Amino acid sequence: MELNKAVLDCMQALRRRLRDELAVDIHLNQADAVEAMLMACLRSADQDTRNLGIRLAELSDFQSAAEPSAPARQYRGQALADEPPVAAAAATGETPRGTVRMYRGQRVYA
Known part of the structure; x- marks a missing residue:
């Protein structure tokens, strides 16, 4: 996944909203930061937070969080x-x- 300005801006905005709303602390340097943010967006009741999660999924070309990929044996x-x-x-x-x-x-x- 390529981290460009649009992806980082979306991640920062989403990180702030998740920290305020759900008290979830996700650091941008985590290996699974995008996945953790998307999973937290599924728990959110706020529609704006969910929309930011959808935008992040589109920008990062992330697979659906509902179907996690199985790790290779x-x-x-x-x-x-x-x-x-x-x-x-x-x-x-x-x-x-x-x-x-x-x-x-x-x-x-x-």
């Missing part, structure tokens, strides 16, 4: 495939026997 810093290990073993021609475990990055069939 990782093993030791490496992204795992979405298919289960048994299906991956079947695709490579290996014959899985029972359960599949990982040992030092290798599949072990027990």
